[in-house]
Amino acid sequence: MTTAPGGTAADYSEKIPNNVDLHEDRRLQRALESWQPNFLSWWQEMGPALPARDVYLRTAVNVGREGWAHFGHVAMRDYRWGIFLAERDPGRLIGFGQHKGEPAWQQVPGEYRSELRRLLVIQGDTEPASVEQQRNLGATAPSLYDLRNLFQVNVEEGRHLWAMVYLLHAYFGRDGREEAEDLLRRNSGSADAPRILGAFNEETPDWLSFFMFTYFTDRDGKYQLGTLKESAFDPLSRTCEFMLKEEAHHMMVGTTGVDRVVERTARLMAENDTADAAEVAARGAIPLEMIQKYLNFHYSVSLDLFGGETSTNVANYYTAGLKGRWLEGRRKDDHKLTDDGMFVDALVDAGEGKHSIGQAEVSALTGLNTDLRREYTADCQSGVNRWNKILAEAGLPQRLRLPHVAFNRKVGVFAGIEASPEGELLSVSAWAARSAQWLPTDVDKTHVRSLMQPVHERGKIAAWIAPPRSGINGKPFDYEYVHLS
Ligand code: BYC
Numbered sequence: 001m002t003t004a005p006g007g008t009a010a011d012y013s014e015k016i017p018n019n020v021d022l023h024e025d026r027r028l029q030r031a032l033e034s035w036q037p038n039f040l041s042w043w044q045e046m047g048p049a050l051p052a053r054d055v056y057l058r059t060a061v062n063v064g065r066e067g068w069a070h071f072g073h074v075a076m077r078d079y080r081w082g083i084f085l086a087e088r089d090p091g092r093l094i095g096f097g098q099h100k101g102e103p104a105w106q107q108v109p110g111e112y113r114s115e116l117r118r119l120l121v122i123q124g125d126t127e128p129a130s131v132e133q134q135r136n137l138g139a140t141a142p143s144l145y146d147l148r149n150l151f152q153v154n155v156e157e158g159r160h161l162w163a164m165v166y167l168l169h170a171y172f173g174r175d176g177r178e179e180a181e182d183l184l185r186r187n188s189g190s191a192d193a194p195r196i197l198g199a200f201n202e203e204t205p206d207w208l209s210f211f212m213f214t215y216f217t218d219r220d221g222k223y224q225l226g227t228l229k230e231s232a233f234d235p236l237s238r239t240c241e242f243m244l245k246e247e248a249h250h251m252m253v254g255t256t257g258v259d260r261v262v263e264r265t266a267r268l269m270a271e272n273d274t275a276d277a278a279e280v281a282a283r284g285a286i287p288l289e290m291i292q293k294y295l296n297f298h299y300s301v302s303l304d305l306f307g308g309e310t311s312t313n314v315a316n317y318y319t320a321g322l323k324g325r326w327l328e329g330r331r332k333d334d335h336k337l338t339d340d341g342m343f344v345d346a347l348v349d350a351g352e353g354k355h356s357i358g359q360a361e362v363s364a365l366t367g368l369n370t371d372l373r374r375e376y377t378a379d380c381q382s383g384v385n386r387w388n389k390i391l392a393e394a395g396l397p398q399r400l401r402l403p404h405v406a407f408n409r410k411v412g413v414f415a416g417i418e419a420s421p422e423g424e425l426l427s428v429s430a431w432a433a434r435s436a437q438w439l440p441t442d443v444d445k446t447h448v449r450s451l452m453q454p455v456h457e458r459g460k461i462a463a464w465i466a467p468p469r470s471g472i473n474g475k476p477f478d479y480e481y482v483h484l485s
Pocket residue numbers: 119122123126127130157196197198199217218219220221222224225304305306307308309310311312313314323369411
């Protein structure tokens with residue numbers, strides 16, 4: 001047993017570290033132990049491709065407020081992926097929907113079995129997908145510090161897969177076990193068996209994409225996990241609560257990663273008194289115009305992850321108590337929403353067979369995907385403000401911005417139309433003529449990729465990105481975060 005103050009200790013003497021007393025349920029333990037080698041083969045084949053002897057990694061040892069993580073150099077194949085649920089509150093009551101006020105469920109009610117399984121499978125599918133997408137990034141890491149962060153994100157996404165697989169095995173019997181197998185069978189970008197959600201079949205071919213992904217797409221994860229943390233199904237709620245703790249580091253990697261790219265570009269522009277993209281590119285940085293295009297792409301693809309603007313699925317999830325709202329407990333309403341309405345983004349009839357982008361009133365329950373997407377957008381804006389502060393401090397007038405909600409959408413009401421980043425509706429031909437101004441082109445991608453030369457020397461960093469303000473766990477930037485083989 002590894003004990004630390006303030007929480008339930010993880011049992012590390014077991015083959016699968018856990019704080020759920022796995023040894024008390026031999027059948028479940030055996031089922032998970034037979035899934036474990038498949039997970040490890042998947043990690044070998046689809047996980048980080050760069051061979052590393054060991055990496056300075058954080059491992060969860062506890063779920064309490066203090067001292068929940070241990071840091072040390074470990075070989076990634078020996079990382080102790082485990083099952084950790086936040087502590088149980090025995091008096092927890094359901095906070096919303098038709099079962100509001102009833103005790104939280106410790107088992108899956110038969111009538112909600114298939115919906116809950118679907119939510120777990122969608123969530124579980126994203127975790128290994130992101131590891132697959134990031135598989136080759138190690139070969140072009142800008143520093144050992146960044147390489148370590150990549151690997152940390154990867155092992156924790158692997159653990160988040162374990163989190164969902166545990167729930168599938170423990171509560172869904174045979175179909176749960178089959179779904180767990182399928183989570184390793186589907187692969188990002190595969191023609192035959194792709195990952196379920198769109199963004200998880202896109203490539204993450206370079207580090208600017210990685211930082212944008214960890215800023216925008218991991219942030220969707222934060223919001224989806226936040227709604228599942230509200231779930232009436234208590235084991236799911238407790239699992240998500242602990243996952244969110246780990247997720248905070250992934251957000252930090254994205255936020256400060258983009259900070260550092262913007263900082264480097266801004267400094268170069270200020271020092272050379274230039275706003276010329278070609279000159280910035282020739283001097284080995286990423287022009288602001290390209291950063292904006294990458295931002296446009298990752299933000300719009302991540303907006304799609306919230307589903308349609310209106311959805312009967314989400315209304316049913318809420319009413320059943322499966323998936324709540326972001327910070328449900330702080331909302332000042334009846335937490336049932338049966339009589340409420342709200343305005344969602346919509347295509348509205350502008351007469352003469354034309355449409356314009358506007359708002360439509362719908363029942364609050366069917367608008368819940370929009371509610372969550374708006375919370376997410378407000379959070380994304382805080383990053384943009386941060387990056388703009390870096391530009392302002394460098395004395396530059398340029399600013400980054402989030403594109404309009406209708407821009408480049410493939411899911412929901414705007415999937416069938418084209419819109420500019422300002423939200424102007426465009427014809428198909430106008431979009432074709434102008435989209436290269438807004439989304440990364442092959443030329444942009446080639447430039448970004450040309451900068452991706454590995455810097456694997458201790459204390460050194462690539463020229464296209466500024467060093468971080470601080471290291472990991474109080475260590476300096478020039479610490480040996482990774483020993484390569
Ligand atoms: N791609 O009724 P609608 C993370 C489907 S990220 C493809 O609007 P709903 C992470 C949808 O399945 C967080 N298909 O959908 C981040 C439905 O199909 P059916 C992941 C899509 O159900 C970084 C149909 O379109 N977790 O953790 O209201 C690294 C109609 O749609 C997409 C979750 O998402 C899409 N983007 O909302 C690592 C939480 N969107 O049923 C990890 C669980 C929709 O007609 N998932 N469709 O065949 C959910 O809560 C919901 O299922 C969704 C969709 C929000 C995804």
